[in-house]
Amino acid sequence: MTFAEPTTFTLACIVAGGLLIAMTLGGSFIARLPLSAAMLYLCVGVAISPVGLGLLKLDALKNTVLLERLTEVAVLISLFTAGMKLDFRLRDGRWRIPVQLATVSMVITVAAITALGVYVLNLPVGAAVLLGAILAPTDPVLASDVQVANPGDRDRLRYGLTGEGGLNDGTAFPFVMLGLGLLGLHELGDGGWRWWAVDVVWAVAGGLALGWMLGTLVGRAILYLRMRHREALGSDEFIALGLIGLTYGLALLFHTYGFLAVFAAGLALRRIDEPDVRPVPPAPAVPDEALSPDDQEASGAEAPAHMMRAVQRFNSQLESFVEVAIVLAVGVLVATVRFRAEVLWFIPVLFLVIRPVAVYFGLLGTPVRGSQRRLMAWFGIRGIGSLYYLLYAINHNIERALAQQLLSITLAVVVVSVIAHGISVTPLMKRYEARRKPGRQHRP
Template sequence: MSEPTTFTLACIVAGALLIAMTLGGSFIARLPLSAAMLYLGVGVAISPVGLGLLKLDALKNTVLLERLTEVAVLISLFTAGMKLEFRVRDGRWRIPVQLATVSMVVTVGAITALGVYVMKLPVGAALLLGAILAPTDPVLASDVQVANPGDRDRLRFGLTGEGGLNDGTAFPFVMLGLGLLGLHELGDGGWRWWAVDVLWSVAGGLALGWLLGTLVGRAILYLRMRHREALGSDEFIALGLIGLTYGLALLCHTYGFLAVFAAGLALRRIDEPTARPLPQPLPNPDETLSPAEQEASGAQAPAHMMRAVQRFNSQLESFVEVAIVLAVGVLVATTRFRTEVLWFIPALFLVIRPVAVVVGLLGTPVKGSQRRLMAWFGIRGIGSLYYLLYAINHDIQPALAQRLLSITLAVVVASVIAHGISVTPLMKRYEARKSGRQRRP
């Protein structure tokens, strides 16, 4: 099939699917399945095992797929950052931080042990597998994330923050795995890994993202509120800040994922009451401005900008989710799955994730149903695919690449199905119980 025909068919399928989701979105939301499950099914249907309309090979189209997943994760991380409140003394932040560090280490360690002692992988390859599968996904987990900026629910806050942070905290383990395979410089005794890949890249990425998000957000608000300038094009704020932050983070050899998440977090904070006072709007707004422009440059300018950017980001996130999950469905047809996934997936979902969450939540106020749901909703998805493709493009051996692809893709597909089926009934039950407790005298 020629490239123009393939592209044309892709446009038709994607367009029809987007319209169908618009027409039936409210009905689908009531069903015990997620939108990602439908995208996955359509992807399989148009793959070589179905209608044969599209074909992708993860080992041949690695550069294209890496860039697509990279963009998807960046958009989702920025969106996750903008959903969360950040206050220095907010104890809720202990939950995602411990999940993204302690639980991350436990998960990587457990998968590495299984890889070495059960799968007979080299230590570097097993560690790389652990790093690929450890982070939870910010793209596919929207149904269990913070719904609005004022949502103070610990479950949603913890899962949103974990998804935003651990896509960056997994990177040091990816680099360590590549280093043990001889594909990355670790330094004598691992000094370079500790100094550059861990300390500098993590701290530098967070600091750079926070600085850029704060400066850009305040500059735009200053121009709008003091000079009635920089009005409109709120969509460019998101795209521009993501691109600027990610590019500068890579240029400075820091983790761009963490930087983009921090930029979204910092941009969101300028709308918080406890943030540094913003410039006061000028009196007597220009009568030539439209009502929307007057709102965008008046006292409600911070809230107006946040709503516009968040709305655009949510739409963009939904669009890239369609593209990536469709690609996953097509990839299923060209991937040879090994039988080891039959026991590995239950071990990851039912043993490793719950144990990692229990250990990671020690000392936090998360108990009961919140802890159980956090243990279950360790959703794997686009982030894991990105790290896999990143490793493949760093010239890991073809046999290892094929094996890691088999495991990773199987885990992602299983997560889309298992978590997609369970998310609606479990979250409805959780919200009903929470509402019942709040109504009690």
């Protein structure tokens, strides 16, 4: 009897499964160390890559479709999760923080990187704009340690970074399309009218409106069936997966930005748990004795809160799983990329000059001061969103030499971000929390 050599998929399952078990057993200990889980995943990825044990090999220029889909799914799950962490109220001035970071800071970052690309890296304007769009968005997947931890958290730092990560993965898309258009790979229209009308106005506004509408309708429909008829009980996990899939699919069908739509759907679903919009439970159509204790809670006065807890718990677990898969892939990719010397100066400029300047101007007029502003400037974490936009551009047939250069810069930025921010997040956030006044997290 002979045994076949283990396949790549088999090895990937063994590595991923073993890593998940190890993280479960040692998660509490790791949380106390000055490093993030993503750093460990990255190290394991490098260890099993061709430069290590040689168990797995990935090529970003050959496996682009697979990698694009993996990063796309990871970003979608994370954006929906980020949306569900935030309570959205028009009268809450905190919303100015993520909105300005995702617009003003985004534009400044893209413009600065474009200037570096043209005048220092000698890139064509379109390629420089594309590089700016790839590296401008912060990452909602790898930034979980600095995001809102619970619905009652009123901290501006966590709220701002959570909202920024959710919004700017969508607001970067117009600049990706602009870069591709300037490279002759996307139709911009005479004078750029199509880009402004379709890629900016319609795609952004339409995506946000569609996502908000679907999140509201689906959430209210489920609560109506549960509280009035005691139907549609259980399977809370399907709510998240179904709403993400439905929203993203319809957004693409109507040529809007699916990332923004999914984020808005998460916001809207979270909104139905607000006291002023909760439906009043009618007299039960089914006696309590006929239901399990869990179903009684899911269909009673606390039905909105029960649904939110279940969906958020499932989303957090799903987000952690895709983080393992993607960061492992990044570690494996490191072995196949030839890094260029320009990353040695480009990365410090991006993290220590461009990001702080962009955040400073982006926060003008907001009630963010001192340590919060400095931490927002530092925690401009780059990750899976940047990889997705890079792979999206590669799959739109940019030149191979340009693809290799963008891959070198982008992957280097992501790896350095995982390490630098992973080392600093625990001590910096502990110091920040220790300095906060008692009860401050509950004030707007």
